[in-house]
Amino acid sequence: MDKKILQDxxxxxxxxxxxxxxxxxxxxxxxFGEAEKKPTSLVTSVSNVIENPNTSSFxxxxxxxxxxxxxxxxxxxxxxxxxxGHEEIEL
Numbered sequence: 001m002d003k004k005i006l007q008d009x010x011x012x013x014x015x016x017x018x019x020x021x022x023x024x025x026x027x028x029x030x031x032f033g034e035a036e037k038k039p040t041s042l043v044t045s046v047s048n049v050i051e052n053p054n055t056s057s058f059x060x061x062x063x064x065x066x067x068x069x070x071x072x073x074x075x076x077x078x079x080x081x082x083x084x085g086h087e088e089i090e091l
Contacts, residue, residue: 023067
């Protein structure tokens with residue numbers, strides 16, 4: 001992921017790492033079902049996400065994106081129908 005995308009959004013919203021950490025804590029609680037953490041315990045993680053998202057945990061990157069009012073979209077390529085098992089039923 002290009003860190004410029006996150007940095008530009010962070011700057012455009014006028015956020016501080018502390019404010020983003022507050023929002024990330026809320027996202028992690030509501031979306032991931034974790035207990036809310038004090039923002040001070042997440043400031044380093046949030047700063048790392050903005051500075052280098054490729055070395056941060058996916059959960060932290062996702063939470064930061066959501067906290068900045070973004071969303072993640074996954075597009076699968078070359079999808080094929082695959083049968084991994086079956087069950088016979090009598091009608």
